[in-house]
Amino acid sequence: MKAIILAGGLGTRLQPYTFFIPKPMLPLGNKPLLEHIVDWLRNSTRRGSNEQRIDHIILCVSYLHRIIEDYFEDGGRFGLKIDYARADRPLATAGQLKTAERMLNETFVCVYGDSVYEFPLSRMICEHRNSNAFLSMALLPYRTNLKYGFIELEGKKNRIARWNEKPEVTGLINIGCYIMEQSFLMLIPKAAAYGMDDAVRKALEQQRIVKGFKINSGFIDIGDKKTYLDAYKKYVKKLGKI
Secondary structure (H helix, E strand, O other): OEEEEEEEEEEHHHHHHHHHHOOOHEOOOOOEEEHHHHHHHOOOOOOOOOOOOOOOOEEOOOOOOOHHHHHHHHHHHHHEEEEEOOOOOOOHHHHHHHHHHHHOOOOOOEEOEEEEOOOOOHHHHHHHHHHHHOEEEEEEEEEEOOOOOOEEEEOOOOEEEEEOOOOOEEEEEEEEEEEEEHHHHHHHOOOOOHHEEEEEEHHHHHOOOOOHHHHHHHEEOOOOHHHHHHHHHHHHHHHHHH
16 A cells, blocks of 8 residues: 655744755654654554555655655665655645655555654554545544633623633644545646645535544644654653663
8 A cells, every 4th residue: 555745845834943954854863753654654554454554655745855865765774665756846735745646546545744643544544445435534632722712792782791711622633644545636736736625625515425533642743843842852752761
């Protein structure tokens, strides 16, 4: 089975770290973030059936792509095959994915190249196949408090009824891991910046089966400098234990 890693972003929220190093190549412990993702894709499907086993990865690259290509080469030293789909400019998430279309002809995994995943991917693949879904998305429960208090009004005279100070909002968030049918790529325009949210909305409008796969842990977002440094400290601590 093939997996796509979207690794072409500019990493603007992590500047100045990403001026000379692409975001997926920032170190976590003793290896770059992208290598952690490659290891997870290979190892988390190793015990699955042949239909679930990932032995071929396509890296969608753009910004500072040679650094990524020189490090991973053809994937031989990582125990799998690695190919590259290159874009000459940022194309957003779905636009990046579209660049790999010619290399795909069956169900595949797609993950973002700026997160750490540690959940059972083989189970997600199995559930996707059994449900005949067009697309499956990994989802994580999330809660946060709004920055401001919310005031509720009632009646035509706008009488204040309630003051909810910094209310808590809970829900499920997309963590950027998908199982996709090859035909999903037909929803994405060629050579255009196009978000994954736009492509998924189009699938929902067409009443395709879009399935959620809920997890409770096993995800670290490397979204900005604070989350990156927190993750970096965590992996350095792990390294110390080893």
